Amino acid sequence: MSNTPPLPRWADLILLPVINLFVALAICGVIIAVIGENPFQAFGVMIKGAFIYPESLGYTLYYTTNFIFTGLAVATAFHAMMFNIGGEGQAYVGGLGAAFAAFLVGPFAPWFITLPLCILGAAAFGAFWAMVPGYLQAKRGSHIVITTIMFNFLAASLMVWLLAGPMMLQGQQSPQTAIFDTSAHLPKMSEIFAIFGVKIAKSPLNISFLLAIVALGIFYVLIWKTRLGYEIRTVGKNPEAAHYAGINVARTIIIAMAISGAFAGLMATNEVLGVHNRVILNFTAGYGFTGIAVALMGRNHPIGIFLASLLFGVLYQGGAELDFEFKSITREMVLLIQGMIILFSGALAYMFNPPLARFLVRIGLVKGVQDA
Amino acid sequence: MSDIELKTSGDTPARFALELQGISKSFGTVRANRDIDLQVPSGTIHGIIGENGAGKSTLMNILYGLHRADAGEMRIDGTPCKIRSSADSIALGIGMVHQHFMLVPRFSVLENVMLGSEGGGLLRAGRGATLDTLKRLGETYGMVVDPNALISDLNVGTRQRVEILKALKGGARILILDEPTGVLTPQETEQLFEILKVLRDDGVTILLITHKLDEIMAVTDNVSIMRAGTMVGHRETAQTNAAELAELMVGRKVLLTVEKGPANPTEILLSVDNLGAVSSRGHDVLKDMSFDLRGGEILGIAGVSGNGQTQLLEILTGMRVPDRGQVNILGDKISKTSPKNPRELREMGLAHIPEDRHIHGLVLDFEAQENVVLGYHRDDITGTGALIDRDVINTHCAERMETFDVRPSNPALNAKNFSGGNQQKIVIAREIYSNPRVLIVGQPTRGVDVGAIEFIHKQLIALRDAGCAIVVVSVELEEVLGLSDRIMVMNDGQSVGIVDAADTDVNQLGLMMAGISQEAAE
Amino acid sequence: MLDFLLQLLLALDATLRLATPLILCAMAGIFAERSGIVDISLEGKLLTGAFVAAAVAAITGSAWLGLFAAIGASVFMSLIHGFACITHKGDQVVSGVAINILASGMTVIAGIALFAKGGQTPHLPNESRFRAIEFYGVETLNNVPVIGTIYRELISGHSLLVYLALVLVPICAFVMYKSRFGLRLRAVGELPEAVDSAGISVTWLRYRALIVGGALCGIAGAYLSISHGANFVREMSAGKGYIALAAVIFGNWRPYKALFACLLFGFLEAGTSRLQGVDLPLIGEIPIQLMLAVPYIVTVLLLAGFIGRPTAPAAIGQPYNK
Amino acid sequence: DFKPAVIYDMGGKFDKSFNEGVWAGVKKFTEETGVEVMEFEVTNEAQREQAMSRMVQRGATVVLGVGFGQADAIAKVAGENPDVQFSIIDVSWLDAPNLRQYAFKEHEGSYLVGVAAALKSSSAKVGFVGGMDIPLIRAFACGYVQGAKSVSADAEVLQNMTGTTPAAWNDPAKGAELAQGQIDRGADVIYQAAGGTGVGVIQAAKDAGKFSIGVDSNQNHMAPGSVLTSMLKRVDVAAYNTFKDAMDGNFTAGVQTLGLAEGGIGWALDEHNADLITDDIKAAIDAAAAKITSGEIAVHDYRTDNTCPM
Numbered sequence A: 001m002s003n004t005p006p007l008p009r010w011a012d013l014i015l016l017p018v019i020n021l022f023v024a025l026a027i028c029g030v031i032i033a034v035i036g037e038n039p040f041q042a043f044g045v046m047i048k049g050a051f052i053y054p055e056s057l058g059y060t061l062y063y064t065t066n067f068i069f070t071g072l073a074v075a076t077a078f079h080a081m082m083f084n085i086g087g088e089g090q091a092y093v094g095g096l097g098a099a100f101a102a103f104l105v106g107p108f109a110p111w112f113i114t115l116p117l118c119i120l121g122a123a124a125f126g127a128f129w130a131m132v133p134g135y136l137q138a139k140r141g142s143h144i145v146i147t148t149i150m151f152n153f154l155a156a157s158l159m160v161w162l163l164a165g166p167m168m169l170q171g172q173q174s175p176q177t178a179i180f181d182t183s184a185h186l187p188k189m190s191e192i193f194a195i196f197g198v199k200i201a202k203s204p205l206n207i208s209f210l211l212a213i214v215a216l217g218i219f220y221v222l223i224w225k226t227r228l229g230y231e232i233r234t235v236g237k238n239p240e241a242a243h244y245a246g247i248n249v250a251r252t253i254i255i256a257m258a259i260s261g262a263f264a265g266l267m268a269t270n271e272v273l274g275v276h277n278r279v280i281l282n283f284t285a286g287y288g289f290t291g292i293a294v295a296l297m298g299r300n301h302p303i304g305i306f307l308a309s310l311l312f313g314v315l316y317q318g319g320a321e322l323d324f325e326f327k328s329i330t331r332e333m334v335l336l337i338q339g340m341i342i343l344f345s346g347a348l349a350y351m352f353n354p355p356l357a358r359f360l361v362r363i364g365l366v367k368g369v370q371d372a
Numbered sequence B: 001m002s003d004i005e006l007k008t009s010g011d012t013p014a015r016f017a018l019e020l021q022g023i024s025k026s027f028g029t030v031r032a033n034r035d036i037d038l039q040v041p042s043g044t045i046h047g048i049i050g051e052n053g054a055g056k057s058t059l060m061n062i063l064y065g066l067h068r069a070d071a072g073e074m075r076i077d078g079t080p081c082k083i084r085s086s087a088d089s090i091a092l093g094i095g096m097v098h099q100h101f102m103l104v105p106r107f108s109v110l111e112n113v114m115l116g117s118e119g120g121g122l123l124r125a126g127r128g129a130t131l132d133t134l135k136r137l138g139e140t141y142g143m144v145v146d147p148n149a150l151i152s153d154l155n156v157g158t159r160q161r162v163e164i165l166k167a168l169k170g171g172a173r174i175l176i177l178d179e180p181t182g183v184l185t186p187q188e189t190e191q192l193f194e195i196l197k198v199l200r201d202d203g204v205t206i207l208l209i210t211h212k213l214d215e216i217m218a219v220t221d222n223v224s225i226m227r228a229g230t231m232v233g234h235r236e237t238a239q240t241n242a243a244e245l246a247e248l249m250v251g252r253k254v255l256l257t258v259e260k261g262p263a264n265p266t267e268i269l270l271s272v273d274n275l276g277a278v279s280s281r282g283h284d285v286l287k288d289m290s291f292d293l294r295g296g297e298i299l300g301i302a303g304v305s306g307n308g309q310t311q312l313l314e315i316l317t318g319m320r321v322p323d324r325g326q327v328n329i330l331g332d333k334i335s336k337t338s339p340k341n342p343r344e345l346r347e348m349g350l351a352h353i354p355e356d357r358h359i360h361g362l363v364l365d366f367e368a369q370e371n372v373v374l375g376y377h378r379d380d381i382t383g384t385g386a387l388i389d390r391d392v393i394n395t396h397c398a399e400r401m402e403t404f405d406v407r408p409s410n411p412a413l414n415a416k417n418f419s420g421g422n423q424q425k426i427v428i429a430r431e432i433y434s435n436p437r438v439l440i441v442g443q444p445t446r447g448v449d450v451g452a453i454e455f456i457h458k459q460l461i462a463l464r465d466a467g468c469a470i471v472v473v474s475v476e477l478e479e480v481l482g483l484s485d486r487i488m489v490m491n492d493g494q495s496v497g498i499v500d501a502a503d504t505d506v507n508q509l510g511l512m513m514a515g516i517s518q519e520a521a522e
Numbered sequence C: 001m002l003d004f005l006l007q008l009l010l011a012l013d014a015t016l017r018l019a020t021p022l023i024l025c026a027m028a029g030i031f032a033e034r035s036g037i038v039d040i041s042l043e044g045k046l047l048t049g050a051f052v053a054a055a056v057a058a059i060t061g062s063a064w065l066g067l068f069a070a071i072g073a074s075v076f077m078s079l080i081h082g083f084a085c086i087t088h089k090g091d092q093v094v095s096g097v098a099i100n101i102l103a104s105g106m107t108v109i110a111g112i113a114l115f116a117k118g119g120q121t122p123h124l125p126n127e128s129r130f131r132a133i134e135f136y137g138v139e140t141l142n143n144v145p146v147i148g149t150i151y152r153e154l155i156s157g158h159s160l161l162v163y164l165a166l167v168l169v170p171i172c173a174f175v176m177y178k179s180r181f182g183l184r185l186r187a188v189g190e191l192p193e194a195v196d197s198a199g200i201s202v203t204w205l206r207y208r209a210l211i212v213g214g215a216l217c218g219i220a221g222a223y224l225s226i227s228h229g230a231n232f233v234r235e236m237s238a239g240k241g242y243i244a245l246a247a248v249i250f251g252n253w254r255p256y257k258a259l260f261a262c263l264l265f266g267f268l269e270a271g272t273s274r275l276q277g278v279d280l281p282l283i284g285e286i287p288i289q290l291m292l293a294v295p296y297i298v299t300v301l302l303l304a305g306f307i308g309r310p311t312a313p314a315a316i317g318q319p320y321n322k
Numbered sequence D: 001d002f003k004p005a006v007i008y009d010m011g012g013k014f015d016k017s018f019n020e021g022v023w024a025g026v027k028k029f030t031e032e033t034g035v036e037v038m039e040f041e042v043t044n045e046a047q048r049e050q051a052m053s054r055m056v057q058r059g060a061t062v063v064l065g066v067g068f069g070q071a072d073a074i075a076k077v078a079g080e081n082p083d084v085q086f087s088i089i090d091v092s093w094l095d096a097p098n099l100r101q102y103a104f105k106e107h108e109g110s111y112l113v114g115v116a117a118a119l120k121s122s123s124a125k126v127g128f129v130g131g132m133d134i135p136l137i138r139a140f141a142c143g144y145v146q147g148a149k150s151v152s153a154d155a156e157v158l159q160n161m162t163g164t165t166p167a168a169w170n171d172p173a174k175g176a177e178l179a180q181g182q183i184d185r186g187a188d189v190i191y192q193a194a195g196g197t198g199v200g201v202i203q204a205a206k207d208a209g210k211f212s213i214g215v216d217s218n219q220n221h222m223a224p225g226s227v228l229t230s231m232l233k234r235v236d237v238a239a240y241n242t243f244k245d246a247m248d249g250n251f252t253a254g255v256q257t258l259g260l261a262e263g264g265i266g267w268a269l270d271e272h273n274a275d276l277i278t279d280d281i282k283a284a285i286d287a288a289a290a291k292i293t294s295g296e297i298a299v300h301d302y303r304t305d306n307t308c309p310m
């Protein structure tokens, strides 16, 4: 669409996404109507289920936390043109890292020593699990997409073996570790607020949400404000030029992957340290894969990633409520709705760009052609 | 429209193969073509010149159907026609050689030529016919290429031929060439022009875009001049001269020759000693190369591209590790056992203007200001703090653009949105800023308009006079002759000899480039 | 010893069955990606194909109708992919993710609506499935020592779709390298500008590539649910689409090499599953999880060791706008 | 007023396995009493606790959790809501005054089908295909092995696990291949405990003209004449009783261990497999069952020490 004028930032970053979301919801509304429910009622439930109910917002943000971490993981690698599909495995192994720290240090050390170590453990293990594919790509030319997929399977095997074997809590049957000592529990938001006498509904939402927000900031600074970030982006956009500029391409790729894996690993702080306080079989539940969509829908920018994460949080939590409230709406129905929203406000994000641009020109909000 | 009678083929009254009227085209908010009128008599070679970004390619792309004009009319042989896609233009007998190669590197010559005219559902069907066509064209115009060679293995000159063969295969009657000589050696250019003349005599109408005025004077019958998206004039080539054309396109007077005083060389800053390099395929691409270079002098390196110049530059700038011999630079040494990476060399005071600005010189998706610190991003020009300081970079970039007259002077614009000449200026501005003691330059003015060329040459001379040792590799013999104090000619990875720029000429260099030793050449 | 050889033979036999859906999806992936479009929606198309095949076969009782319906359905999914990332230049990966999720939801919803068996489709009688084909002369050759066994176990006795998959590979290579379509397809994945300037529509070319891919995925799906299996089970594609994508890259986007990769994956899975809990000479019994991980470990080692840098189609992932 | 609720596990209420069994029980309850039961299928870990407390918020008076995965959640929610009744299946290690726990002796049922398999097998080789290598599945396998060996000490049992990701429970193609692999190695009766993957096992056995054994609910109908029998784990009974007792005010906390004796475990004999189960097979199974109920045979439960004697 070369001869449609470019959209102004505000329209591109706010108006267009809003329109897309609206269309996506309209489509879902039709689907819901087709199965004989009232769309407006349904969306009402969804919104209520995602924000209004006492603990609903907590759950929404709890999911958001996971998506922020996995989204950041994908985005970081993406800036180095590495397609990291391994977030799932890296987060899984990150849980292991947190657990090691919790079991080794937890019993003896106070929380202000244990927790940082656990968080570090999660990041370190995740980083390692991503660094190996990064190394193989940079030094041996093994394609990152395959190796990260393979490492997801490897992580799964490793964890089942550990959780159903050596690390399994005896005297019960689920493949999971023992509960960590309280020194390794991330405080729940409800507990924090309670300290200040504010009473909010109990939910899995915990401090790691703030950690995620911090991570967004770190990501922004890293990519756009540090020299390493500059090198990462250069390698991503033009490795030849990077070489010309004296940047060690292989090294940069490995570092970028390590950071990417660390972000993924941090997802475990939410699930393992914040919610379950133990490692559970398959606690990653696909958040790692969803991170791909989150990062790309968020255009690999922290604000975009946050909004995309929030959107997915709403879809997960609000979706659960839909399932809850309507007998005819099953969890597959919710899945379908999620798919539609990803399709229309993700993949078809630019569908309304040209018409919108022309419209804005017509109503004079954007200046049209001028001289070169 | 045209202010003067255009020269037409033979004595027949003007028949126009092509007429454009009121063509306009905008990209987003950029108006690339504004109300363009153009008449091209059939059977003539028609030159089109203009500064970088003047809108030449855009106009040609419209004519060829790659872009759709926002407004305007076209007539081919007097009959009005709508060209919606390149398919239409091909059907109308228009062929085009693009400014940037349209060849699939992983394909063979044959596959590239067949693309679009396979002559049947199976390649087998058309293969024979295409081979014949290639053979025929090859013989008639002396453009012989191996149909089974992979494009990625061919040098630019040969690729250019393949492009032309592609354009001609369908028997084009109007042939558009968008800066075909940008990457050619003088010899190759000569051959190309011979071919064009033959084509013209066969009645083919040719549109030739180039920045090189001497070429315009050499082959064209008429010439049209563009500036900032508009047609500013048409001339019959015989009735005009380079200076006038230059003034018309740039809008001011331009010097067409390099002005420089005598060199006053200082101590040796760079000495190359029996340097050798082996390609990944195991061929010797660089053989016992030796020379010295002093501060305050410019060593030009002439040679048909693909004779080891690239490898030499890569080694001198740390992008490639030598396989044999060594380089002594600024009192330090580069060799297989003690390699140096580009960073270290920059820190020592070396700067590098790469041969290909798109591959090495720039990150096209970065803003101009981000490109202006490429390679120096760990120095203070990105701020002294732990983090990059965008304001510092921005002011630095603005200042650079100011001094080098980069247009548009907008640090936040992506590099890819500058025209070729301005991109080159950005690279040079960056590399010269560090006022290096050794400067390695590859193809300083490839695809750059005369205005910019003049400017760039001035900069290089100024740097020389400031005591910098400069190596310039260029396929433009005129340029090498104009800039250099001494000239080394390379052939087959070796130095054929080093001559004083003062007492040599194009012919001698040309012969030496063909591998004939200096003495024999004299 | 002889027994070992027989087991090996049977493992190869299993390899073919396991590799068939991978091969078909991999060929689909090659068409899409060679045309410049990343296709992680193989998984979703496979699942869609599996469901539609089983559903239609169950309703009509005809395996063939099932097959064609599956092809149609997964071509439709391809068209959605194309609409998003060719026509509207959307992000190809996001579009792929969306399609995969849609498929997971859709299949089960439709399944419940049609058969009220929790998303499963009814078990098909053999006549409405593609069953193993006994080749001519199996009996006569049977008592010929080695050949007989090989002929009986390995060559003969597969479903039509298995043979179809194997035949389709050379056909794909032929189309890819010998036909006009193939030439243009490879070109558009490398340098769409060149295709455009040759007067060929980039858009339509890429759509066709996706359509071909959709058809292949449809066949693969049908194989899962009405040939190898006898009904649809939710999520039954179980990640095979992703493995196929890995095979495409492993095979450097080339038909025969991708075929090899698929067979390798199949063989590793067949082999290791037969070695589960078996006491191996010297090594002893290997923990099950480790055994289950062997295929992935081997793949990584191969990639790191022998397979060189794959060279992706140059224009992959970028929408074409002139 | 009385308001029952059930929370299915990840597998979903149509997992062809124990969630589906629970669903059968729920249906039966609703049909008999006309009381609607609130339902929810969790899709990730966090939803378990959420679903339970939401059920309580919406006025549920008795909440049934399905599967050991919900143990943590139910323990928590039960603690927070002492006046609501809770019940959970496949858990025995919790302790709360308002929580009933159902533990099943799958190993006993598996023992019986092991006996059947060994007797039916003409190659003295039988097979087992599990979903994932976790203790519960091991318990199935271990009981099965003991049963088979009890028939003839040199009976061989080939064992396979499907995978390590959740897909392991939904991969019929892989299941079929694992079964085929065992058939190739001589097995002619194959027992599966692998959810949706088991569908593939049953199919493969049928296609190869061999026998398979169903699990959890009665799967004989899935391939009449090929499914030898099914190991019944009467979670439907557990579900039904939970709600019935709560409705009639006879809800009791504590662990209810359901084995052969209690009729919580059994094996399926119906028109679909009547002619597969010969009289002496039936006799042998009944005999074994009698001995187990009388305690004469103590079937080892893998879960007690994470080892299997055989």
Ligand SMILES: Nc1ncnc2c1ncn2[C@@H]1O[C@H](COP(=O)(O)OP(=O)(O)OP(=O)(O)O)[C@@H](O)[C@H]1O
Binding pocket: A002, A372, B027, B028, B030, B031, B032, B050, B051, B052, B053, B054, B055, B056, B057, B058, B059, B099, B417, B418, B419, B420, B421, B447, C322
């Ligand atoms: N696809 C495009 N999108 C946006 N702007 C474009 C596009 N193509 C060209 N332009 C702009 O249109 C103007 C004319 O470009 P064009 O390539 O025609 O110049 P040119 O005369 O060919 O310059 P050069 O001599 O460097 O090739 C330039 O300002 C360029 O930035």
Ligand SMILES: Nc1ncnc2c1ncn2[C@@H]1O[C@H](COP(=O)(O)OP(=O)(O)OP(=O)(O)O)[C@@H](O)[C@H]1O
Binding pocket: B106, C173, C174, C177, C178, C186, C254, C255, C256, C257
């Ligand atoms: N020109 C051809 N004609 C027929 N079959 C071919 C041809 N090229 C390749 N094949 C078949 O396809 C397989 C893969 O081919 P190959 O690896 O040469 O791909 P390629 O043509 O090099 O691809 P690319 O264009 O990416 O280089 C080969 O094993 C060969 O059997």
Ligand SMILES: [Mg+2]
Binding pocket: B056, B057, B058, B099, B178
């Ligand atoms: Mg141009």
Ligand SMILES: [Mg+2]
Binding pocket: none
């Ligand atoms: Mg090749």
